[in-house]
Amino acid sequence: MQLLRLITINRVLIRHGLDEVIFAIHLLRPIRFLFYLAPWNWFRRVRASRGERIRRTLEDLGPIFIKFGQMLSTRRDLLPDDIAKELARLQDRVPPFPDAQAFAIIERALGKPISEVFLAFDKTPLASASIAQVYAAVLHSGEPVVVKVVRPDILPVIRRDLQLMYIMAQLAERYWSEGPRLRPVEVVAEYEKTILDELDLMREAANATQIKRNFSGSSILYIPTIYWDYTRRQVMVMERIHGVPVADMQALSAVGADLKLLSERGVEIFFTQVFRHNFFHADMHPGNIFIDIDIPEDPTYIAVDFGIVGTLTGADRRYLAENFHAFFNRDYRRVAELHVESGWVPADTRTEQLESAIRSVCEPIFQRPLKDISFGQLLLRLFQTARRYDMQVQPQLVLLQKTLLNIEGLGRDLYPDLDLWKTAKPFIERWIDEQVGLRAMIRGAKYGLPVFLEKLPQMPGLMHEIMLHEAKGRTRRDISAPQLEALRQEIIRAQQRSSLTVLAATLFICATLLLLFAENLPGYLGIPYAAAGMVALAGLLLLMALWRRG
Template identity: 60%
Template sequence: MKSITRLLRLWTIQRVFIRHGLDELVLSIPLFRPVAFIYHLLPWNWKRKNQDLGPRGERIRLSLEALGPIFIKFGQMLSTRRDLMPDDIASELTRLQDRVPPFSSIEARQLIEKAYGRPVTEVFQRFETDPLASASIAQVHAAQLWDGKEVVVKVLRPGIEKIIRQDIEVMYLLAELVQRYWKDARRLRPVEIVAEYEKTIFDELDLMREAANASQVRRNFESNPVLYVPEVYWNYTHTNVMVMERIYGIPVGDIQRLKDLGINFKRLGELGVEVFFTQVFRHNFFHADMHPGNIFVDATHPHEPQYMAVDFGIVGTLTPEDKRYLAENFYAFFNRDYKRVAELHVESGWVPANTRVDEFESAIRSVCEPIFNLPIKDISFGNFLLRLFQTARRFNMEVQPQLVLLQKTLLNIEGLGRQLYPDLDLWSTAKPFIERWMDEQVGVRALLNGVKVNLPKLLENLPYMPNLLHDVLKQSAQHQMKLQWESKQLETLQKKLQSTQLKTQFIIAGGSLLVGGALFNTSSYINQDSGLFLTTGSLALIGLGLILYGLLKR
């Protein structure tokens, strides 16, 4: 049944692509070619090629919209990467960020009323029928609580879980095919990446989880004015409906409006870098869906603007090991210490242990050195990623599934930086932050921070220290007695083994003499040599004696 579902979804994908005039894309995928050929044979498709289907960017956008949430999210990511695709396609894909076709407002009201168990008019003083924004997973309506607070109500799309499950099954199928037939797939680990994405996107379907994520980020930035997160109203939040404070920022993608208000774009670009590194390295809890549809700017103070963020359905964290290795990689990279970068990749297991560090160092230098100290506008990240991919393939560097969300966030941040302030010097902006973080992790400051963190726990357990020390000493003494007893037992066993070995040697030697004597006796009997007969008979008797001695020896 699962295989049939997957095949039907594949048929739908290729049919949508062909219907929107993306024949070349379909025919470039070997798996789709037979189906595409059959599709073209159908009579009602013969005249399709003569129809004007619109610009290619629009056709790609319409295809992604028709295919559902996962494909829309892929388009959202691509929309921030104008260096990777033509402007006409990138501009059209920006419409996927918050202008996905909405679902019926009647359905939205029904879902809200079912969640609250009462009419919308009893929950809200005002509820706007037309949505403020519509995205791939949910849509947002403006409303007002009975206490006068302006809020937004986020509602999950009906039936969205079933659609996503179907797409995840197709992604697994494609990943398994890629892993089986593409020689580089083992290093890219596509099945594991799909599994990681599956967990992430299903977490996004739980609005209670998203509300908790938003509250956490809000607390993290309470004393830091660079990012504002709206308040969650928990009394109105359910698994498929969430209510938050309404914000009135300017979409970060509305460049012209920001220019008209005199925003300091250089400062805005620098703050974006600070927000990213603060979330990743200081809080270890980062917004992992930072496309322009989720980011706004507070222009109240144009020369010191503030970011405002929404939609915390996808957040990321790192293990302490990954965070440390990542930070040290950044630190070494910003200092052009390519040897240390190579060593860190080996130490972390990201490349095989037998990798020659000097060769890997040289390869990294050849990729990274040309883009150093260049502003974002002068860096071709497309060429950079291509060369990095070739280097990774040469040294069998594996994709780390646990870092996929971070890589996605980096793509979003870099795309935003390119739009906001193309002259941003990423290296000089990020380097001081990494240096400060490293200073906090090692040396005297790290020691003091460790004492500060662990001191309350130490003081809490201090009254129990004498008893704990007594228990440790008692257990140590018991273990010592046990070790002494086991040592005596081992010594006895060793003596027994030595005795058994000696007995075995006597038996083997006696057996050899006995057999040898018997053989020689037979030969002597034939040759009628009495002297030799007596000699070999003596050997046999000696051998028999050795066997008896070995058997009787204790």
């Protein structure tokens, strides 16, 4: 099966005149003469442009390859213009599948004829993408909507290509010197999860609802409403939005949209989703982003297609934020230390050498606008640095890296003079302050102390139960009589302290809440800040005294 797929891929390359790509590979250059001996190259023929041939090849190879082309289309700095323009067509102009198949899927999923669900239904698709295509419709209640339908029989095609990718990844990991460090099998596994999730429109609808809730009341990002009554695994009905595609620079400029503000808001949306919400749209190519230009000087982003979202662990978020913060402050020593602490490089890495390498990569681009930064060269040098210090690829960060590429591509098109460092630095500093400052301590007390207080009365009983188990020999540890007596005395002291501890912690929590919300209390409940502070201090001192005695 995989051999047949490889043959198919080669046949598609030959059909679109891309067989020279294969012979351009370094290892195959010695036998490049075979390219000219191939029968299909004996006669000259008029060929389409190279960009069009690449696009058609990816379309014929299927959804996984189309997704790859979509990502590349956002990197104008890495591709020639003719190729980038053609690949941009993959974002929403993939050849559609037959309408009759789409209608049958809709009716089967909803259990009703289309006419019973929709007052009007446009039978020409609005857009066709690699995974699904979209139709315009109107509900009987009058709301204009779009109906998204998953392509029929797409799962077997995706699984087939995933199997091929696994084979290639396993070979790379086994026979390529860089394989163990790049962890290609884990990267493919991460991608498998992502693309299979895209096939479940119920999951996509839930993602959209979550992001909409996260940005409730926001003036910078709008998320369409999901109509859950008409949403199934293969069909999703969503509010129809109207906006200008973010890539249509001519239309945005014609209405006088504030492109600088728009690019800054794009950065704010990204950092808000990643660090504050920990739930980010991970497929932000231009085909999924529109601009509401009703008020050109105050433009709003509109996002669609939420099949791919990303999250990070608390540790990864903290390390990323601290890396950004150290980078913005040119503290390359801290960047190197964070790479060691996080386990991204081996523990025996010499920090001063890694610091020097990172400085040589980052310093040339610091505080430059987007138009003066060659991210292609930056990524190449970072890759070389990673190889030198055995830096492993982090599969859980692949989606974030992909999203960063999309965001950077959008920013480059919208406002090349954007000072990315100046825009992002205040946000990172504010987030770090929220995580480690006074507000973080109060938030930790708010969520942690109630749990601690709930468990505190049970602790003496739990300790007594442990002592009984120990006394009866139910554990393998050998505890002597003096040790058991010491435990018994400790339990007695803990019981005596428990009520005082509860009282002290309660005083501290109440005083803290009074300090936070004193301004909102009715006049007759007004409590001076000094009094509340004294209560808090008394509770804190009592807790410290009890803990010291313990």
